[in-house]
Amino acid sequence: MLYNLNHSFPNKNFWKLNMIDFVAKLESVEKNLNLSVVLIVLDSIDGDNEFSVPKTKIAAQAGVCYKTVQTTFAQMCKADIMRMKEKGTYMVNPHILVNGPSITYRRLLWIYDALNEPKVK
Numbered sequence: 001m002l003y004n005l006n007h008s009f010p011n012k013n014f015w016k017l018n019m020i021d022f023v024a025k026l027e028s029v030e031k032n033l034n035l036s037v038v039l040i041v042l043d044s045i046d047g048d049n050e051f052s053v054p055k056t057k058i059a060a061q062a063g064v065c066y067k068t069v070q071t072t073f074a075q076m077c078k079a080d081i082m083r084m085k086e087k088g089t090y091m092v093n094p095h096i097l098v099n100g101p102s103i104t105y106r107r108l109l110w111i112y113d114a115l116n117e118p119k120v121k
Contacts, residue, residue, distance in 0.1 A: 041076070048111075049091050055073070
């Protein structure tokens with residue numbers, strides 16, 4: 001079962017998805033990446049490209065086990081689709097997806113690059 005995106009867009013800014021980078025990053029991931037988990041992550045980010053939805057809740061929404069969510073997170077971090085900002089909070093790569101004008105993009109890029117190397121726990 002594939003997760004159904006049901007995201008509302010309350011502000012007037014647009015979401016920019018760099019499809020070429022996104023597909024390239026997905027192709028670099030191992031074959032057992034769970035697409036439902038990826039879609040829930042993308043659906044859960046806020047205006048700062050961050051999300052802090054508990055992995056147990058993501059597992060329940062996606063209909064998968066907790067270990068599948070952990071594995072998918074590890075693969076997404078390894079492919080630099082996202083990075084851990086702090087325990088339980090991740091940031092999606094603004095090169096791939098960003099909401100808002102170019103000044104927001106540059107600010108998020110600066111924050112994301114300051115997170116150093118991708119890591120997961």
